[in-house]
Amino acid sequence: MSRKSERLVNLTIALLATKRYLTKNEIFRSVEGYEGTDDAKERMFERDKDDLRSLGIEIEVGGLDPLFNDEAGYRIKPEDFKLDLGEISGIDIALLSLAAQAWNGEALNEPAHSALVKLQSMGIDSDLDAIPTLAPRMASSHHELTAVLNAIASRTIISFDYLSSDLVKQSRQVCAYAVASRDGHWYLSGLDTAKDALRTFRFDRISEEIHTVGKSGAYEIPTGFDLLSTLDVELNTSVAVVEIRKGRAHALRKLAHKIEDAGEWERIWINYGDATLFIDSILWHLDDAFVVEPQSMRESIVRTLQTLVKTHG
Amino acid sequence: MVKAKPAPILDVERLLALVPFISAHQGISIKDLASTFNVTPNQMNADLTTLWMCGLPGYTALELMDLSFDSGYVTIRNAETLQVPRALNFDECISLLFGLDLVKNALSEKSQLHPTIDALVKRLAEKSGLTTALRATNPVSAGLRATIESALKSKLDLVIDYHSLYSDEFTKRTITPLEIRLDGGIEYLFAYCHTADAFRVFRLDRISEATPKQVSESHRKNATVKSDDSHECEIRITSRLRLMSERFSLQNPVLSAPQKMRTYSHQWVVRSIFASAGSCELVSPTPLRAQIALKAQLMLDRYMQSEHA
Known part of the structure; x- marks a missing residue:
């Protein structure tokens, strides 16, 4: 372990414990580890400040009094340094711990683990009995997930190559609004600047790296934007009536919001968004599922079946 | 875009996190500490030795943190300045926010815990500075996964209700779970299926119910994996x-x-x-x-x- 680590810890303690700003000279005199010429100490201190900042520890500069030509002073504000989640119960700790454990091996596993250690350092016992036995697991995520979230937090435009439906790389530039995970996939929503419209992208279709473009604060995010609700609306704009064989097509039955008995069959009502993808899932069920309505969908299914007969016959 | 931190910086981050953790776990073994912080016991010893030299300016016995770890068990005194854990950073906040939404979606709709989670989300969202909701759902029930993981740990068999996607049929099977694996965003349970008398792979999101079952030894017979029958x-x-x-x-x-x-x-x-x-x-x-x-x-x-x- 280096002397440097020791000095940085001592500097943190000194700046955190002080009630007033400490001048550089006071720091050099009192904090263990500052040695050599004045210049050397200065350089050391500048590097130390940068190092602490890279750890998210902000050193506040103050104590300048123009009337007295004072030296600048330094301190770390305890309220910025210390964890303060307000009043926290054992149930809160149990829920937060469960939330952290969900990342098991995935992109945010490291911050989730360090957050868990912090929670366990609060001296509050986790009330596990108060919550059900659950093992939530986050879907495998993209290595650029945190980069995108940082861009969202700072509202910086991002650019990336996206695989089109024909697997052609297309360059996209997006004002990212939100990120969410559903059914094993991660999604990113935002304003596509070229199309000037809201678009949702799947992370695993983003090729290679994501770059930031221009400065932070470049756009506004609609308040309360919720990616999954937006996706829900997109996914459920139309209704189809489908007949499914009893004891079959369970996946479709699960999606139905109304079911009627029809002898050997059941008639179900399902919401859908993208008609093409919906037809795909109907055809997966072969002769166990038939579309009754809408008529346009019946027609495209008939065309598809004619193609299948022709190409495979 | 995120640069990795150099080693001495990571050391400092760990040292600062160690003080509150030990304070909350007085008498913890060096071995357990090392595993919590993902370092070797030797590294943990070095960490503790460094901390032993740290404290308030003056650095006499009055100002230094009072650390004892000779016995292999660690206690700390006189460490008030660093005793409260550090504030959560941005990445930590978002990892918890996504996780909380996942937990919320795993709870039954009637659960009393929803308002508790909402309150936590509100507090963390303020700290993260993000104005949009961080949402996460998983098609696999978190309760079901807990049952399977506990069966794996205690080496129990499971009776499962499984919906086979290919045959579009529901079957009840007795299986010996072996391992959960993730592939292409989908979770699979590798198991020996006693109903089929062969190794089988089940998609977790197709298992509608799993009940643990005591295993009789005769049940755990050896079976050979069929050679590639693709x-x-x-x-x-x-x-x-x-x-x-x-x-x-x-x-x-x-x-x-x-x-x-x-x-x-x-x-x-x-x-x-x-x-x-x-x-x-x-x-x-x-x-x-x-x-x-x-x-x-x-x-x-x-x-x-x-x-x-």
Whole structure:
């Protein structure tokens, strides 16, 4: 372990414990580890400040009094340094711990683990009995997930190559609004600047790296934007009536919001968004599922079946 | 875009986190500390030795932190300045926010815990500075996964209700769970299926119910994994290349030209060709082609009949 680590810890303690700003000279005199010429100490201190900042520890500069030509002073504000989640119960700790454990091996596993250690350092016992036995697991995520979230937090435009439906790389530039995970996939929503419209992208279709473009604060995010609700609306704009064989097509039955008995069959009502993808899932069920309505969908299914007969016959 | 922190900086981060952790776990063993912080016991010893030299300016016994760890168990005194854990950083906040939403979605709708989670989300969202909701759902029930993980740990068998996607049938099976694996965003349970008397792979999101069951020794008989019983198929993609390459898990998908692939289930191939709605054709084997043509004609007849009815 280096002397440097020791000095940085001592500097943190000194700046955190002080009630007033400490001048550089006071720091050099009192904090263990500052040695050599004045210049050397200065350089050391500048590097130390940068190092602490890279750890998210902000050193506040103050104590300048123009009337007295004072030296600048330094301190770390305890309220910025210390964890303060307000009043926290054992149930809160149990829920937060469960939330952290969900990342098991995935992109945010490291911050989730360090957050868990912090929670366990609060001296509050986790009330596990108060919550059900659950093992939530986050879907495998993209290595650029945190980069995108940082861009969202700072509202910086991002650019990336996206695989089109024909697997052609297309360059996209997006004002990212939100990120969410559903059914094993991660999604990113935002304003596509070229199309000037809201678009949702799947992370695993983003090729290679994501770059930031221009400065932070470049756009506004609609308040309360919720990616999954937006996706829900997109996914459920139309209704189809489908007949499914009893004891079959369970996946479709699960999606139905109304079911009627029809002898050997059941008639179900399902919401859908993208008609093409919906037809795909109907055809997966072969002769166990038939579309009754809408008529346009019946027609495209008939065309598809004619193609299948022709190409495979 | 995120730069990795150099080693001495990481050391400092760990040292600062160690003080509150030890304070909350007085008497913890060096071994446990090392595993909590993902370092070797030797490194942990070095960490503790460094901390032992740290404290308030003056650095006499009065100011230094009072650390004792000779016995292999660690206690700390006189560490008030660093005793409260550090504030959560941005990445930590978002990891918890996503996790909390996942937990919330795993709870029953009637659970009393929803307001508690909402309050936590509100507090963390303020700290993260993000104004949009961080949402996460998982098709696999978190309660079911907990049952399976606990069966794996205590070496119990499970009785499962399974919906096979290929045959579109529900079956009840007794299995010996072996391992949960993640592949392409989907979780699979590798298991020995006593109902089929063979090794089987189950998708977790297709298991609707799992009940632990005591194992009788005779049950845990040895079975050999069948050698590769996959079949070769040839397909030709005519449109929607991205969707088709995802559906058929193709490494180097090409348009228009026939390409080979391997599959374990003919049922899956037939259904996948139908679900491709004309974007993909089966080139071989011939009997399966005939089966597809026949089935398509059968379905077409029904559409035509109801059209004229």
